[in-house]
Amino acid sequence: MKIVIVGGVAGGASAAARARRLSEDAEIIVLERGEYVSFANCGLPYHIGGVIPERQSLILKTPQDFKTRFNIDVRVRHEVLAIDPEQKSVTVKNLTTGENYTETWDRLLLSTGAAPIVPPLPGLNETGVFSLRSINDMDAIIAWIKQHDVSHATLVGGGFIGLEVMEALTERGMSVTLLEMGNQVMAPVDPEMASALHQEIRNHGVDLRLKTALKQVTRDVAGLSVELSSGEKLRTGMVLLAIGVKPESRLATDAGIATGERGGIRVNAQMQTSVPGIYAVGDAVETQDLVFQSPTLIPLAGPANRQGRIAADNMLMNRGSTYRGSQGTAICKVFSLSIGSCGANEKQLAARGRRYEKVYVHSADHASYYPGAAMISLKLLFDPQNGTILGAQASGQNGVDKRIDVLAVAQRAGMKVADLEHLELTYAPPFNSARDVVNQAGMVATNVLFGDTAICHASDIQQLDPATQCLLDIRNPGELTQFGEYPNALSIPLDTLRENLGRLPKDKEILIGCQSGLRGHVAYRILTAQGFRARNLSGGFKTWQAVLQATE
Amino acid sequence: MKIVIVGGVAGGASAAARARRLSEDAEIIVLERGEYVSFANCGLPYHIGGVIPERQSLILKTPQDFKTRFNIDVRVRHEVLAIDPEQKSVTVKNLTTGENYTETWDRLLLSTGAAPIVPPLPGLNETGVFSLRSINDMDAIIAWIKQHDVSHATLVGGGFIGLEVMEALTERGMSVTLLEMGNQVMAPVDPEMASALHQEIRNHGVDLRLKTALKQVTRDVAGLSVELSSGEKLRTGMVLLAIGVKPESRLATDAGIATGERGGIRVNAQMQTSVPGIYAVGDAVETQDLVFQSPTLIPLAGPANRQGRIAADNMLMNRGSTYRGSQGTAICKVFSLSIGSCGANEKQLAARGRRYEKVYVHSADHASYYPGAAMISLKLLFDPQNGTILGAQASGQNGVDKRIDVLAVAQRAGMKVADLEHLELTYAPPFNSARDVVNQAGMVATNVLFGDTAICHASDIQQLDPATQCLLDIRNPGELTQFGEYPNALSIPLDTLRENLGRLPKDKEILIGCQSGLRGHVAYRILTAQGFRARNLSGGFKTWQAVLQATE
Known part of the structure; x- marks a missing residue:
């Protein structure tokens, strides 16, 4: 059995190692376009920031390690140009020598990853404009910062990479402008949950601009500038594009392998593509979303590693290993x-x-x-x-x-x-x-x-109809002063509610607001036991404020 | 509906609050023998140590809080002396006035907790010998330490309380002797997992004595001494008994309520005792163990709180709330x-x-x-x-x-x-x-x-038969020097294993040892692919050492 793996990071590396553990006999070749295999791409922002001081610590395994430990033939700077599913072969270019050659396979695994999205805007080819995907990108950014003593960076996109690099550069002492086209950073969460994050970012002196897109990058004798959708123009020392990634599926489509609506390679739960003998994993593929049971793109390291292992199982033996769908579980540290x-x-x-x-x-x-x-x-x-x-x-x-x-x-x-x-x-x-x-x-x-409580949300407060509804704030006077007030609320502290029921309109629905949503439930129970119609604002004033901030 | 709750901490307090949220009409009385309700008993060691500076922060709610917030009648220093299931009443002693009175109930909840075990040893009535269960106990310990400027404490028992107080007193600057009758502290884990803990404890200067029991406490003009099962006698400034707790089920048994083999009140999943209308929760009850499906004692706050809520549900309405058994999930911070x-x-x-x-x-x-x-x-x-x-x-x-x-x-x-x-x-x-x-x-x-690997354990290495088995250490020479060697092992580093298969006996079972157990699996796959019989030592040298330390 000869296995050829295209791409030697995350999914590809994990498939290669698993394949060897399953079979001593298999011939395993990893073809990696870049200079490094199995590097810690999630660590790149942290080395830029200096939190990870040793560049070397990001290089998890060398081709030599793969050889001695796993007897795997890893070829870096070897780019696969084409796949021939009929002949079961790939055309490979050795980027060092420039030579092309053909490699045959019994099983082919595509772990081609995803490429940074580069929007069609003027000036993105200027020097000083970067993406961050590889060790080389990272090296170039660090060199640029040092060489030009960059004091201000413009980051485009408030996703994981944008946020992590923002933190990294800020901790390096640089000032940062973060542009985000949408009304929030960190798209996996909802806007009101991102509010705390926006505050944290601004508290650290970052110039966060929501609903603001990059229009173009220009260079004059004084250096780089960015022009924003607001019309404003900012001087900057560097630009990092971190808008997102798109699956690298061109090799696959050229070979007639099916892709999905989102542009990722289509695979079944065994990580098989539409072409027999060809498997695919990682950022390049579409997997099933656990909630919607429909194809989704999850460009994260955990799923890639798991998929690599599953693909190896299925390439080498029919043991029924299946990928069980993605939840998109994710986390980001921001300051x-x-x-x-x-x-x-x-x-x-x-x-x-x-x-x-x-x-x-x-x-x-x-x-x-x-x-x-x-x-x-x-x-x-x-x-x-x-x-x-x-x-x-x-x-x-x-x-x-x-x-x-x-x-x-x-x-x-x-x-x-x-x-x-x-x-x-x-x-x-x-x-x-x-x-x-x-x-x-x-x-x-x-x-x-179970109907033990009825809740309402900020939108209900915002759309409150005074003719039929009444907003009741059950917090203590001290809290109103300290945290702020709900609009047009009747104030009756919870601990005096039982004695003050007479102050409440019997014919209106009472919307109850407290500070975090907990005490409101107690008030709800008191009120409904007395025949009032009521709902409790889930999350209380804390969520209310977060929603207000998100819709500002 | 009149609900009487005996015991106002954890389970009792949580049941009372839930009961009120379910019913505005119910009459709810909490009878608490001690001076405090709803206090943070898990925080007691940390106030002794000074980590929690404010004593007040341990008192979560006062009787007045229960009254104003929940309209619950909490009576502290009211001890229930007897239950009359026929008359549906309890006899209560007001510990302040000395008066006895009778309180009737429609539903009775026993949240009587567990009492520290005091073994029948001479001298445990001396002043300076403590248990730690209540705010009063804590106050007494702190007062004693200050008053006598105690520099050395003897703790008896290496469970949660013993370990937490050990940390607390050490961080106060006191020297501590910790006596543990068994061969390990922290009984919920196995001995080899406790090894790291023993090391951590000793690294912090604690005089940890395993397999050592307290024989008696004596007092002479110079102060307290403890005599140990080893025959040794130590001067000490105070003694804390933290051997464990036993359910306080006397009230229940006196009333004819069934208890289990472990001495806890027997309850079903609805937290009902054997007597209709009487419920019980918390440290006083036996619940189903999730693994063994047999009754167990789990004296922890989390289960108590959940059980309180479930008992309230079932006392007030038949909604099928059930306690789903205990896993004994627990954690302890030790330095x-x-x-x-x-x-x-x-x-x-x-x-x-x-x-x-x-x-x-x-x-x-x-x-x-x-x-x-x-x-x-x-x-x-x-x-x-x-x-x-x-x-x-x-x-x-x-x-x-x-x-x-x-x-x-x-x-x-x-x-x-x-x-x-x-x-x-x-x-x-x-x-x-x-x-x-x-x-x-x-x-x-x-x-x-799935049979992809076969593992062995430290006991297999200890009982290795050289006639039929061979121990193979696949670590690098540097690791052997740094971490130590397995006994009588053949050394072949993993990365040279493929070339050195000839050095291994074909007719013997190879037991593979690496540092953490991970690489051993790679070696296992290489060997078995070549027809060797092999097993990999799970956890490698790290676990091997932990086992050795545990059996010293």
């Missing part, structure tokens, strides 16, 4: 804030017309009486009829990764929101509360599901 | 180490004759090239025939809570070990590796399950 998500977000659910409800919980990451506790804000999206977990988003200083992981496992296991309160999670004061924020979110969602 | 577990441990599995296999993984908590990465050691116990997750244990500096949580959710969801490699967990270099340690453990266990 002292972490923000992560899994499953579908509200934007996607709404766009697809999927039935959903959402609850917000704001709670300390560990026992509030133990030092260092910080708030986690969690948004849980679920099916209001059957309790299916659709997605989760969280932000906070600590423990965001843990909560998203817990919810990602629960979602993958097919647990319902009513199962979440029963999760038995590690508890000691330094780590958690006896009732974890995930347990709490589960309780709130279950209360909604 | 810079965290150690946690869920499900069954090997000691329990072996004692009950349950079929099991175990794998060990040692892996960085996040990308090793990103600063601050530290090793997590994970032990996964599973059914070798069907892959059921039986239990997990982990230790490390960071991220132990996350891994145990992930595995606790997977176990509760009924996932198998073959599902673990498919978990899609948050990944970015500061948080994780693209392949999380849980994914890795899942892969290793699945390899075992």
